[in-house]
Amino acid sequence: PTYQLHYQGKPVILPSPLGFTLKGQPALADGFTVTKADSALVDTSWNTTWGEVKTVRNHYRELTLTLHQAATNRAIVIRFRLFNDGLGFRYEFPRQQTLSHFVISDELTGFYLTGNHKTFWIPGDYDTNEYAYYTTNLSDATPPANNAADEIAARWPVANAVQTPLMMKSADGLYLNIHEAALVNYPAMILDVNKSNYQLKAHLVPDIVGNKAYLQTPFNTPWRTIIASNKATDILASKTILNLNEPSQVADVSWIKPMKFVGIWWQMHVGTGTWHYADTSNLRLKETN
DSSP, X not given: XXXXXXXXXXXXXXXXXXXEEETTEEEESSSEEEEEXXXXXEEEEEEOSSSSOSEEEEEEEEEEEEEEETTTTEXXXXXXXXXXXXXXXXXXXXXXXXXXXXXXXXXXXXXXXXXXXEEEEOEEESSOOOOOOEEEEXXXXXXXXXXXXXXXXXXXXXXXXXXXXXEEEOTTSOEEEEEEEOOOSSOOEEEEXXXXXXXXXXXXXXXXXXXXXXXXXXXXXXXXXXEEESSHHHHHHOOHHHHHSOOOOOSOOTTXXXXXXXXXXXXXXXXXXXXXXXXXXXXXXXXXX
16 A cells, blocks of 8 residues: 655655554555545534644544455555645554454555655654754754763664654745654654655654564554645644544543643753752742742
8 A cells, every 4th residue: 555645736745655564474565455445524623621722623534445455364444634734644453353463563654755855853762852953955864873872861863763743845845744643552653764765764663672562453553644834834833633633531621720831941951940849858838939
């Protein structure tokens, strides 16, 4: 299976692969036939508990493809949701006798770009996101040497990988953001970079022995998200990822009172600020402002 994405009549993602390799089992990568295709149009709204806006519109077209792999008698579902500003898609593993417990060795999801985009990036790192951002062409996205460390955090950058969310700008002014939504019980995704042909590939954070995910059917992966706009501010304002996250499981949210918080985290790191509670040896909460 492959997919591609166009925005306002122009290609954004060229035909790119989908699928998985599994540990000790045949890959879920080819030999498929489409056994079912369902589509839907959804246009609803929901109210937030906190955020920039009170009401969010959830408007998308959905395509759900059920794929059958004849050689193994296994099935997977790929669900696409197309919004006005981008695309989300995920893999779904139905419960089935031929696929119950399995280990993901690699996710083959690709994001094949149309050119050497201007890229705002930090290194793909298994341990931290605390980097200063670089601005280069994608072909010049070269993470620092492994095992680099400083006083802020241990750092373990991955060779030829960048972190998500990844923001880019094409030569004709299109802004493009690749990320994920509904990340639950699954490894986070960074992106391997092929600098010669501008192809990105999902890179899942492994465990200590190199396995990527331990799954049991039924299971849904996180959504892979691609948001596009001619305005950078529209990427920030997009509610596509919010709409792809699962609804709140908190039935009564009346006790949640949104407020603003001003912290001094970075001042504490560099020794120019302090948090009063940590400086007081005999604290009386009712007397502390």
